[in-house]
Amino acid sequence: MKSELEFSWNKTKESADRIFAQNTGKYLSDIEMKVLQGSWEGKSYDEIATTYGYSAEYLNKDVGNKLWHKLSEALGEKITKKNFKEALRRASESECSQSVQTNPPLQTLPTAVNLHFPEGSVALDSPFYIKCSSIESLCDETVLKPGSLIRIKAPEMMGKTSLMNRILAHAKLEKYHAVYLDFSAADRGILTNLDKFLRWLCLMVSRQLKLENKLNEGLDEVDRLFGYTEVVEDFLGMLRSWHEKAKISDIWQKLRLVMAHSTEVYIPLDMNQSPFNAGVPVELQEFDSQKIHDLARLHGLDWDEGQLGELICAIGGHPYLVRLAMYEISCGNITLTQLLKNAASESGIYSNHLRKHLEILQHNPELALALKKVVNSAEPVELDSMQIYKLHSMGIVRRQNNYVLPRCNLYREYFCRVLG
Numbered sequence: 001m002k003s004e005l006e007f008s009w010n011k012t013k014e015s016a017d018r019i020f021a022q023n024t025g026k027y028l029s030d031i032e033m034k035v036l037q038g039s040w041e042g043k044s045y046d047e048i049a050t051t052y053g054y055s056a057e058y059l060n061k062d063v064g065n066k067l068w069h070k071l072s073e074a075l076g077e078k079i080t081k082k083n084f085k086e087a088l089r090r091a092s093e094s095e096c097s098q099s100v101q102t103n104p105p106l107q108t109l110p111t112a113v114n115l116h117f118p119e120g121s122v123a124l125d126s127p128f129y130i131k132c133s134s135i136e137s138l139c140d141e142t143v144l145k146p147g148s149l150i151r152i153k154a155p156e157m158m159g160k161t162s163l164m165n166r167i168l169a170h171a172k173l174e175k176y177h178a179v180y181l182d183f184s185a186a187d188r189g190i191l192t193n194l195d196k197f198l199r200w201l202c203l204m205v206s207r208q209l210k211l212e213n214k215l216n217e218g219l220d221e222v223d224r225l226f227g228y229t230e231v232v233e234d235f236l237g238m239l240r241s242w243h244e245k246a247k248i249s250d251i252w253q254k255l256r257l258v259m260a261h262s263t264e265v266y267i268p269l270d271m272n273q274s275p276f277n278a279g280v281p282v283e284l285q286e287f288d289s290q291k292i293h294d295l296a297r298l299h300g301l302d303w304d305e306g307q308l309g310e311l312i313c314a315i316g317g318h319p320y321l322v323r324l325a326m327y328e329i330s331c332g333n334i335t336l337t338q339l340l341k342n343a344a345s346e347s348g349i350y351s352n353h354l355r356k357h358l359e360i361l362q363h364n365p366e367l368a369l370a371l372k373k374v375v376n377s378a379e380p381v382e383l384d385s386m387q388i389y390k391l392h393s394m395g396i397v398r399r400q401n402n403y404v405l406p407r408c409n410l411y412r413e414y415f416c417r418v419l420g
Contacts, residue, residue, distance in 0.1 A: 009040055012088050014117050019074045019091060030120035031185060035063050039081050050207065054185050062187065115299070115330060118323035121161040124169055128298055128323065129162060130291045135282055139163065139258075140170045142280045146253035147246020149239075149279025152260040155395025157320035157353070158284045160260040164218050167258050176256070179208045184221040197231050222261040240275045262393065286317030295322060299330040307336060314340050315350075316408035318395070324349055344413035354414045357396060361419075367391065372419040375412045380405045 016036060020028050028036065031054070038048035045064065049056040064081065071079040071087070079087055122129040142148050150167065152160045168178040181204050183191075190200045219239075225232045239259075245252040259275065287295070289312060296303050303311075315321040328334045328349050342348040361368040370387040380403035383391075388404055391397040396411045397404040406412040 009037065012040060012085070013037070015088050015091055016071070017117055017119065019088075020070065028119065031059075031063055031182075032067050033120060035059055035067055036084075039064075040085065054182075055203070058185065058187070115327065118320060118327050121165055122159070124165060128295070129166075130287060130295055130319070132285070135163070135284070136166065138280070139167045139282060143167050143171050143256050143258065144174055144176075145256075147243060148256045149243045149275065150256075150258045150282060151276065151279050152258070152282045152284065154262070154284035155318075155393065156262050156356075157318070158286075158395070159319050160262075160284060161220055163282075163284065164220060164258055164260050168218050171256070177209060178218060179205050180218045180220065181205070182220045183225055191225060191231055194231050194234055197235065218258045218260075220260045222259050236275055240278060243275060243278055287319055287322055288317060292317060292322055296326060299326040301326060301330060303336075310340060311336065313409060314343055315410050318408070321350065321353070321408075321410070343410050344417070350410060350414075354410075357394060357411075358415075358418055360394065364390075368419060371396065371415055374404055375406050375415045375419065377405075 013033065013036070017028055031052075034052050035048060038051065043051070045056040045060040048054075049059050068079050068081065068084065071084060075087055075091060077087060116123075116126070116128070118128075139150055142150055152163055154160050164180075168180060171178050181201070186197070186200055190196045225235060239257060242252060242255060243257065246255065257275075257279070289308065292312060293303075293308055296308065311322070311325060315325065325336075325339055329336055329339065334349070339349065343350055344354070345351070361371060367387060367390055370383050371391060374381045374383070374391070374397060380400050382403050385402075388397070388399060388402070391404060392399055396407055396415075398407050406415075
């Protein structure tokens with residue numbers, strides 16, 4: 001019964017993601033997927049909120065209502081929390097039927113068991129999580145030290161949340177109680193008012209906290225706050241204060257902090273109030289060729305060195321880009337040759353990822369001009385330190401001392417075209 005439920009949910013999830021991508025150009029967000037899965041399992045909004053640490057009102061009015069409205073538009077019928085299962089099942093069956101009639105099957109590949117679409121964090125029990133032993137050992141040791149602070153920094157989709165979840169899981173095994181706070185769940189009205197924000201913070205913590213004395217607090221998507229100066233300076237200063245108090249107070253030593261963010265603060269912060277120059281920094285790196293080879297085998301792809309080299313040359317070792325490629329190929333949706341040919345195009349599998357970077361650059365014309373120089377040059381380009389810092393934080397360039405070059409051919413080809 002359990003395997004049948006998992007199989008049905010996996011099919012539903014993949015079908016919903018395809019439907020959204022075809023109709024909106026975007027995949028389901030992590031929180032939308034959580035609401036969809038909770039609803040699939042028959043949970044109320046209160047139960048889903050308790051599981052993931054959100055408010056039931058936020059999940060119902062902000063996430064749920066929009067989710068069902070989007071599905072209604074995509075499927076051409078009224079979709080609610082009660083009837084979405086059958087609607088998605090019909091859509092999935094229709095897709096399969098049309099695929100059999102119109103598309104000859106691609107080369108059959110020995111796909112891996114329980115293959116999941118690569119969105120959001122990687123589940124704790126997933127075989128597709130690729131470990132970095134040195135980083136995980138450091139984090140596991142640090143989180144158990146009194147008053148510790150771990151700062152996980154990497155571009156988006158590099159695995160920050162997946163690593164944080166494993167740090168918190170390790171802490172739980174050591175009998176600590178963990179609280180996970182995702183700042184992407186807070187709406188703008190909360191983020192622009194310090195009083196409301198602190199009330200939201202206390203509410204989220206109190207809902208998850210089971211023990212009074214021992215707490216590991218995981219702060220995910222901290223960079224969501226960076227655009228709101230009304231809150232960010234006071235909040236980040238407060239985190240630094242908590243960390244400093246642990247050096248002299250036994251009670252504060254019971255608090256361990258784990259923070260994940262994509263970019264650091266661009267607003268001026270007092271060095272003594274910033275948490276970004278304290279604690280243990282952890283910067284996630286791309287997969288090396290061995291990890292990519294291991295991931296290919298997990299996906300049932302018996303690639304030779306030449307095929308692996310072609311993929312690495314095109315997209316580097318970015319975890320999400322690599323996993324998405326292997327998922328699409330392993331499912332038989334595309335061949336490696338087709339993927340490489342269309343990777344940087346609007347019809348390629350990376351179009352949403354690339355457009356997201358483009359939107360950021362469009363709001364920062366000077367940064368766009370700097371990147372244009374980089375992608376149009378055959379040699380590494382010298383930029384000023386802040387331009388290098390911002391482009392590297394986005395994950396689209398590599399640093400070579402005071403020079404940068406595109407992180408991979410995918411970014412070079414795409415931004416050469418769209419930036420002119």
